[in-house]
Amino acid sequence: MxxxxxxxxxxxxxxxxxxxxxxxxxxxxxxxxxxxxxxxxxxxxxxxxxxxxxxxxxxxxxxxxxxxxxxxxAPGRLPEMAVVEVFGTDPDGDPLARPVSWPEGSGRPPLVLMRPERPGQPALAPGERVLARLKYIGAGRYEGRTFKRIGSAAPLRILGVYEHGRIEPTDRRQRADWTVPEHERHGAEPGEIVLAEPLPARALGPRPARVVERLGRVDDARAVSLICIHTHGIPDRFPPEALAEAEAARAVPLDGREDLRGVPLVTIDGEDARDFDDAVFAERDGDGWRVLVAIADVAHYVRPGSALDREARERGNSVYFPDRAVPMLPEALSNGWCSLKPREDRGCLFVEMRFDASGKKTGHRFGRGLMRSAARLTYEQAQAAMDAGTDPDGVPAGGMPALNGAFRALLAAREERGTLDLEMPERRVLLDEAGRVTAVVPRARLDAHRLIEEFMVAANVCAAEELERRRQPCMYRVHDQPSAEKLEGLRQFLETFSISLPPAGQVHPRSFSHALSIVRGRPEERLVHEAVLRGQSQAAYHPENIGHFGLALQRYAHFTSPIRRYADLVVHRALISGLRLGPDGLGEAEAERLPDIAEHITRTERRAAAAERDAVDRYLAAHMAHRIGNHFDARVSGVTRFGLFVTLDENGASGIVPLGSLPDDRWTEDEGGRALVGRRTGLRFTLGQAVEARLAQADPRTGSLVFHVLGGAGSPASGGGRGRGAARAAPGRGPRRRS
Structure with a gap:
């Protein structure tokens, strides 16, 4: 002021x-x-x-x-010094905390972003409490710096494996075992996954706990996803009233809707897709293209204030594991009335878009319709048809070539716009009929995937534009440009590969695309892709628009997946209100809560991403457990003062090489943390360096892998030496694409 x-x-x-x-x-x-x-x-x-x-x-x-x-x-502000408790970390690994004392009825407590008080200060772990100096930084957030460590609050629940009177936690952040008195085990048997709660204890000695729930055998094939669900606090049981509302759902009538049942819309999804919420159609329109994107009408079934709505908002999104999904909506809707199954009538919201030959949009219109999918295609089927220039079974003549033609036009416009296209291979866990891992392979990245992505991006842009034009509230999908701090760190890293970035203020998504093109096909390609990804800000939801840096778009909203994302349902309701398409639109009370909803669903999305990565790590550890002692081609993917991280070329598995397993030397990080150097031997391990690694330990319970380095340019021929103890593995790479 x-x-x-x-x-x-x-x-x-x-x-x-x-x-x-x-x-x-x-x-x-x-x-x-x-x-x-x-x-x-x-x-x-x-x-x-x-x-x-x-x-x-x-x-x-x-x-x-x-x-x-x-x-x-101002009311609701925290004092300059307060006790806060760490509850997690942000994408950069920095601790996130909440005030321990917060008045009831004052809404959600503010977020505190903890920063180290001094270089080299030990990291704060979840559950730890500190007296922190606080500085308000706006938007209900504070920056905190540790003044004094107070201790750790006992976890409200302990998830672990019961073994003869003790519990071994499955969360790698909890290092201590818990003892279980005989009268508190409640029937738990050795090898069972259990939920327990702490019991009062003396200050010294093992901490006791009581078993409150038995969840199944740790050697059960479904144990991995079960552990991840409970570790990350993902709600996986619907309340009876929400289930009752879903079971009462019936077919959508045509009344007042546009009849699209004669349009041969098709769904294109993964072979293992569990719900189908978008369908597409394209045809020639003069020199350009007419494209129709139809989306399941979830708003018809999930009304504001209903039990279904409260549960969907709390979950925020669906979560997908290799062996199961934890849906945002009950199965009667997610796999039933809201799933665009072939040859079945379904309600939809649709956007009709027109593009010229260069892929520039010339117009669009939204509506509410009744559709009937002509075919359900997998990405592989769609790709084969695109390659052959033909139509799969169930698709009318010319349907697939028209979709391909429209896609090529949109792709040209995307390239002209200059977006950031990170080709990070997503890992796919293959399971046999018994649920055991048979392989972990990169998920194929086909033009058929990109076709759907381009159509969905175009539809999402139209949704944001339409809501702005009609002056309606909007849940934007925003992506800020990289911070100056991240940009400088990335600049220094890329300079080691003779890659430069423009000065601050002149960086554009195509700047990063150019850097990636330089390393295409080179050994360090994956490492540079990961560094560029980590150098970006994280996308988020917000009712205020700041644009989407990665897609090089001025306005963007999620519209195309309301079965699995609450943000899309909010956008649907706003469109229904703005276009006067029915009484089930966005109400004034809900519109006022959009800032809180945006913050909440951003957190649930990141929680889901962490749980999905965690599951892949644990499945990988289970898959690798029988290969202890084997040698693998790998690359150094991280350098720290306590050792190296390596990533295997074969399947992307990542693990730690403890400092104690390296040859006896005084090992130090070089300036910038891009190499580990032995002062006496002169040996040097640098980021991206090819090495041969031997698997020393694999723990499926925590998803951790430990390797010893055997060879590589500039590295010792043998990894013998002072091997002492195990260390925790780094979180896995390969996040899902979440524009």
Missing amino acids: ARRPSGPPAGPAPLPSKEELRRFLRAATGRVGKTEIARHFGLSTDQRPALRDLLRSLKEDGSVAPAGRRGVA
């Missing part, structure tokens, strides 16, 4: 109004006192009593809150 004009005063400045004082406190970064307020508003000493009365009045109506001995702050 700007100060009032300075200069020779003609007399005392007027006392600020209540609203002026509220605005000043909201803009302040923390506690302020009467002196700061008086100075800001140019008040005299004689006006102090009146200022005190004004502040007292604002305290009484809740407009300001006491802060410290004599200060005040």
Whole structure:
């Protein structure tokens, strides 16, 4: 807030109004006192009593809150020092915390982004409590720096494997075992996965716990996803009232809808897809193309304020594991009335788009319809048809060539726009009929995948544009450009490969695409792709638009997957309201809650991504457990002061090489952390370096892998030496594509 004009005063400045004082406190970064307020508003000493009365009045109506001995702050603000508890980490590994004390009825507690007080300070672990210096940074968030470590709060629940009177946690962040008194095991047998809760204990000695739920055998093939569901706190049971609402669903009537049943729309999904929420059609339109994208009408079934709506919002999104899905909606909807099954009538929201020959959009319109999918195609079937220029069974003549032609036009427009296209191979876990891992392979990246992606991106852009045009609230999918700090770190890393980036302020998505093109086909390609990915900001949901940097788009919203993403359901409701397509649109009360909803579903999306990566890591560890002692071609993918991380060429498995397993030497990180150097031997391990690695340990319970380095350019011929103990594996790579 700007100060009032300075200069020779003609007399005392007027006392600020209540609203002026509220605005000043909201803009302040923390506690302020009467002196700061008086100075800001140019008040005299004689006006102090009146200022005190004004502040007292604002305290009484809740407009300001006491802060410290004599200060005040905007309501809901944390003090400059507070006890916070770490509950997780952000994508960069920095701790996230919440205040331990937060008044009931005050909404969701603010988020504290913890920063190290000094270089080399030990990292904070989930559950740890610290007294932190806090600085308000806006949007209900604080930056925190540790002043004093207080200790760890006992976890509310412990997930682990029961073994003869003790529990071995499955969460790699919990290092201590728990003891279970005989009368508290409640029938648990050795080798069972259990949920337990802590019992009161003395300060010293093992910590006791009681078993509260038995979840199944750890050697069961379905144990991996079960562990991940509980480790990450993913809701996996629907309340009875939500199930009852889903079971009561019936077919959508044609009343008031546009009849699209004569349009040969097709769904194109993975072979293992469990729900079909989008269908596509294309045809020639003069020199350009007419494209229709139809999306399941979830809003017809999931009404605001219903039990289904409350549960879908709480889950935020579906979560997919190799052996099961945890859906956002009950199966009666997700695999039933909301799934666009072939040759069955389904309600839909659709967007009809027209593009010229160069892929530039010339117009669009939205509607609510009744459709009937002509065919359900897999990506492989669609790709074969695209390659052959023919149509698969069930697709009318010319349907697939028209889809391919429209896709090529949109692809040309995308390349002209200059988007960031990271080709990170997603790992696919193959299971046999018994649920055991047979292989972990890269998931194929076909033009058929890109076809659907381009059509969905175009539809999402239209949704954001339509809502803006009609002045409706919108749940944007936003992606900020990289921070200056991340950009500088990436710049230094790329310089080791003789790759340069433009100056700050001139970086465009095509800058990164150019860097990736330089290393295409080179040994360090994967490493550079991962570094560029880590150098980006994370996409998020927000009702305020800042654009989508990665896609080089000014406005973007998720519209195309309402079965599995709550954000898309919100966008559907906003379109229904704006286009007056029915009574089940976005209400005023829900629109006011969009900031909180956006923050919540952003967190649930990241929770789902972490759980899915965790599952792949654990499946990989189970798959690798019988290969202990085998040698693998690998590359150094991380360098730390406590060892190396390596990634196998064969399947992308990542694990740690403990410092103690390297030859006896004084190992130090070089400046920038891109190499580990032996001071005595001169041996050097650098990022991207090819090495031969021997698998030393594999723990399916935690998903951790430990390797010893055997060879590689500039590395020792043997990894013998001082092998002492195991270390935890790094989180796996290969995230799902989430634009």
